Amino acid sequence: MAAICPSSTAKAGGGGIPVDPLNAVIVEGNVVPSASARAPEAAVCAFCIQTQRRVQGEGRVHTEVSYFEVEAWDALARVCAQQVRPGVGLRVVGRLKQDRWQQEDGVRVQRVKIVAEHVEFQTPFVW
Structure with missing residues (x-):
């Protein structure tokens, strides 16, 4: 059965301002060497952050490693372009964004x- 994601029709305080559904994320980790920071005056700075989590199961502990692509824009991008380097520890607060496109061969990505x-x-x- 397919899940349906309805749009929010709630209004703040019953008034006329629509309430956006919650879309928030906080992640802590280290920057890894895929940072594509552009010149300090650029409007966007993209980098990758690695997180780790210890998971216990089946009588043993293993480490779950995840990598998250991050984009900073405008004034925040300029700060990140100057200071974000591989190995730097970060706490990133932001929102999730999905990009979708169709490749020339017709494959949707x-x-x-x-x-x-x-x-x-x-x-x-x-860790």
Whole structure:
């Protein structure tokens, strides 16, 4: 059975301003060497953050590693372009954004990334 994602029709305080559905993410980790930061005056800075999580199951503990693509825009992009480097620890607060397109061969592709709204620079995480 297919799931249906209805749009929100709720209004803030019963008034006339529509309420957007919650779309928020907080992730902490280290920047990995795929950073594609552009010149400091660029409007966008893209980088990848690695997170790790220890999971216990079947009598043993293993590490689950995830990589998340992040984009920062405008003033935040300029700060990130100057300071985001591989190995730097970050806390990224933002929202998820899905890009969808069709390749020339007809294959449909999708990708989910984090659009940063706030970035905190931290001591690198040691796992």
